[in-house]
Amino acid sequence: MTSRTLYRKLVDSHTVTWLDDENLLLFCDLHLMNEYTSPQAFAGLYEQGHEVPMPDQNVAVVSHIIPTHPTRVRIISDPASALQARNLKKNCDHFGIPLFDTNDALQGIEHVVAPELGLIRPGMVVICGDSHTTTYGALGALGFGIGTTDVEHVLATQTLVYKPAMDMRIRIDGTLPVGTTAKDLVLDVIGRIGAQGARGYAVEFCGTTIDALSVEARFTLCNMILEAGVRGALIAPDQKAIDYVTSRAPDIAEQYLDAALAAWDKLHSDTDAVFDIEHHFDASHVAPQVTWGTSPDQVVAIDGSIPALDTILDHSVRGSAARALAYTGLRAGSAIEGTAIQHVFIGSCTNGRIEDLRAAAGIVHGRQVAQGVRAMVVPGSGAVKRAAEAEGLDRIFTQAGFEWRNAGCSMCLAMNDDVLAAGVRCASTTNRNFEGRQGRGAITHLMSPAMAAAAAVSGHITDVRQLEVLS
Amino acid sequence: MTDNTCIQGQAAALCIENLDTDQIMPKQFLRGIDKAGLKEGLLYDLRFDTQGQRRPDFILNQDAYAHASILIAGSNFGCGSSREHAVWGMQQYGIQAVVASSFAEIFHANAMNNRLLLITLPPEQVAQLMDDANDSANNSIDIDITAQSLRSRNVQASFELMPRHRRMFLEGLDSIGLSLSYQDEITDFASNHWTHQPWLRHVAATARRHL
Numbered sequence: 001m002t003s004r005t006l007y008r009k010l011v012d013s014h015t016v017t018w019l020d021d022e023n024l025l026l027f028c029d030l031h032l033m034n035e036y037t038s039p040q041a042f043a044g045l046y047e048q049g050h051e052v053p054m055p056d057q058n059v060a061v062v063s064h065i066i067p068t069h070p071t072r073v074r075i076i077s078d079p080a081s082a083l084q085a086r087n088l089k090k091n092c093d094h095f096g097i098p099l100f101d102t103n104d105a106l107q108g109i110e111h112v113v114a115p116e117l118g119l120i121r122p123g124m125v126v127i128c129g130d131s132h133t134t135t136y137g138a139l140g141a142l143g144f145g146i147g148t149t150d151v152e153h154v155l156a157t158q159t160l161v162y163k164p165a166m167d168m169r170i171r172i173d174g175t176l177p178v179g180t181t182a183k184d185l186v187l188d189v190i191g192r193i194g195a196q197g198a199r200g201y202a203v204e205f206c207g208t209t210i211d212a213l214s215v216e217a218r219f220t221l222c223n224m225i226l227e228a229g230v231r232g233a234l235i236a237p238d239q240k241a242i243d244y245v246t247s248r249a250p251d252i253a254e255q256y257l258d259a260a261l262a263a264w265d266k267l268h269s270d271t272d273a274v275f276d277i278e279h280h281f282d283a284s285h286v287a288p289q290v291t292w293g294t295s296p297d298q299v300v301a302i303d304g305s306i307p308a309l310d311t312i313l314d315h316s317v318r319g320s321a322a323r324a325l326a327y328t329g330l331r332a333g334s335a336i337e338g339t340a341i342q343h344v345f346i347g348s349c350t351n352g353r354i355e356d357l358r359a360a361a362g363i364v365h366g367r368q369v370a371q372g373v374r375a376m377v378v379p380g381s382g383a384v385k386r387a388a389e390a391e392g393l394d395r396i397f398t399q400a401g402f403e404w405r406n407a408g409c410s411m412c413l414a415m416n417d418d419v420l421a422a423g424v425r426c427a428s429t430t431n432r433n434f435e436g437r438q439g440r441g442a443i444t445h446l447m448s449p450a451m452a453a454a455a456a457v458s459g460h461i462t463d464v465r466q467l468e469v470l471s
Numbered sequence: 472m473t474d475n476t477c478i479q480g481q482a483a484a485l486c487i488e489n490l491d492t493d494q495i496m497p498k499q500f501l502r503g504i505d506k507a508g509l510k511e512g513l514l515y516d517l518r519f520d521t522q523g524q525r526r527p528d529f530i531l532n533q534d535a536y537a538h539a540s541i542l543i544a545g546s547n548f549g550c551g552s553s554r555e556h557a558v559w560g561m562q563q564y565g566i567q568a569v570v571a572s573s574f575a576e577i578f579h580a581n582a583m584n585n586r587l588l589l590i591t592l593p594p595e596q597v598a599q600l601m602d603d604a605n606d607s608a609n610n611s612i613d614i615d616i617t618a619q620s621l622r623s624r625n626v627q628a629s630f631e632l633m634p635r636h637r638r639m640f641l642e643g644l645d646s647i648g649l650s651l652s653y654q655d656e657i658t659d660f661a662s663n664h665w666t667h668q669p670w671l672r673h674v675a676a677t678a679r680r681h682l
Binding site for chain 2: 014016017019020021022023025027029030036037039040043048050054055056057058059065078080081083084087097098099106117118119121123124129130131145146147148149150152153156157158159161163195196199200229231249250251252256259260263295316317319320323413414415422432434435436437440441
């Protein structure tokens with residue numbers, strides 16, 4: 001057999017049949033659903049009289065719309081959102097699909113909940129009506145987002161009509177400097193290759209930098225690289241990934257473990273596998289990154305400057321930059337450091353995990369949120385929230401003046417009641433700085449949890465490396 | 472369904488790169504459990520000011536473009552969120568086709584699944600089409616799906632469609648029905664897949680029971 005990339009192996013091992021020269025029927029091991037991209041798919045099933053033949057390979061989570069106010073019982077007051085949650089429960093009950101409902105102790109953001117509860121295993125194909133499904137590549141599972149028509153297709157057939165992507169390898173070597181994280185790394189990569197730089201490709205990450213990253217950091221990387229247009233992001237599972245999975249999936253532990261380990265051992269690209277394109281980056285020069293514009297690739301190192309427009313040669317790129325600066329109210333050629341912020345949001349499927357909260361708490365400890373700044377921490381899941389509380393992180397945050405909230409997507413896409421007013425500038429650990437993303441007219445600066453914490457205590461965008469750890 | 476083979480209409484140039492689906496269909500319009508009412512939400516922040524008044528300078532608000540049904544767009548159109556509401560909203564507004572030098576992948580699949588025609592052309596041709604579209608007196612475009620060709624005042628272009636997508640447009644392919652015709656193959660595949668990797672079966676239900 002000819003040499004294959006990890007991506008090809010995963011596609012091949014899930015190909016039911018080829019439909020034509022370009023498209024195949026891809027078997028989906030796990031399909032995740034949420035409350036806002038699935039309703040019309042279920043409606044389609046009812047209309048057409050289709051069944052869900054494999055309900056146990058599907059799971060649903062209420063995550064985007066729910067309030068995060070720190071109350072014990074959460075009540076969705078917006079009637080339309082409440083109807084979405086009720087409707088999801090009704091649909092899951094009808095078809096026998098497992099659900100993590102609004103007040104489930106294990107509720108959280110779908111991409112945080114699924115791996116932490118052991119639902120994601122190496123070698124799987126995982127899909128979801130949400131673009132950041134690429135997260136699961138961190139465990140050697142092929143994950144990608146789909147639209148609602150495809151959600152309906154998967155529910156009815158447990159397969160997807162799929163056109164394979166091209167192969168890209170991104171090798172990253174070197175040690176990430178102190179004060180920088182996977183978030184800085186991925187923002188740096190997106191800045192280099194652009195918001196369309198990996199469109200049409202499945203990306204495999206490798207190199208000594210990737211090897212050194214924790215599994216949670218790899219989630220951040222695979223989650224956020226979607227913003228470069230990828231159709232999948234993979235990291236070959238190593239011992240760290242396998243330990244992560246086996247410690248969370250007790251059903252594998254006994255009779256299947258040896259067979260699973262043997263199968264996972266084959267989940268890597270063959271040494272002479274050919275990629276359509278390769279990039280090689282050095283992590284040792286990466287500084288903390290901050291976005292200045294309205295696309296995640298409009299990013300700069302904290303000690304760098306927003307590009308001067310006349311240095312951008314491409315006409316349309318220059319136009320986008322000018323448009324973005326008009327929105328964010330920043331000046332071409334000026335420093336990003338020192339920009340005053342009014343809000344800080346720590347959370348999301350990119351950076352709402354326990355390690356993220358630890359990193360932020362490390363900066364916050366012994367300090368106070370700057371006057372005039374509203375800062376909130378929204379854990380990625382109920383489990384993350386409880387773990388943080390067990391470690392005392394919640395007290396570090398609340399004593400500093402942060403709001404400690406319940407789990408959910410919250411102010412990442414602001415579909416719940418956490419919405420920013422026009423003109424408010426936010427240091428955010430989320431994945432998108434699009435116009436209006438956190439509220440119409442609100443301005444988002446993407447950064448790492450530690451950088452967001454540094455912004456909270458200083459009141460402006462600041463270099464976390466300049467802050468001494470006080471704890 | 473009227474004529475499936477041709478689209479003819481006025482074009483409007485939307486010269487914005489990386490126009491994301493958050494902008495095409497903002498979050499406040501995603502609260503439904505059906506597809507209704509999305510026409511109102513299309514490009515809402517670009518069409519309306521904060522008081523809800525129409526922005527007169529936005530192209531689709533100008534009288535000459537009130538009935539535009541073809542958009543000439545910037546590259547990587549539809550990037551970001553997977554929300555199919557963006558496609559439904561465009562269709563409810565009356566958009567039948569979008570021409571750009573590139574489209575984001577999930578948006579592309581969503582559009583094709585709903586028979587919103589996306590045409591990818593080289594950047595120079597897209598730029599010419601934008602010029603043509605900006606002459607509101609003479610900005611009609613003819614698209615022939617059978618011939619995979621497009622014609623405006625100054626541009627004559629042919630475009631590629633995947634054969635499957637061409638069939639979707641011309642025959643109204645029932646994707647689920649077609650895939651269900653492989654039901655036996657799917658069942659056999661799953662059975663074999665789970666024999667070799669039993670830890671992939673009932674994952675969601677098993678986990679839910681354990682927790």
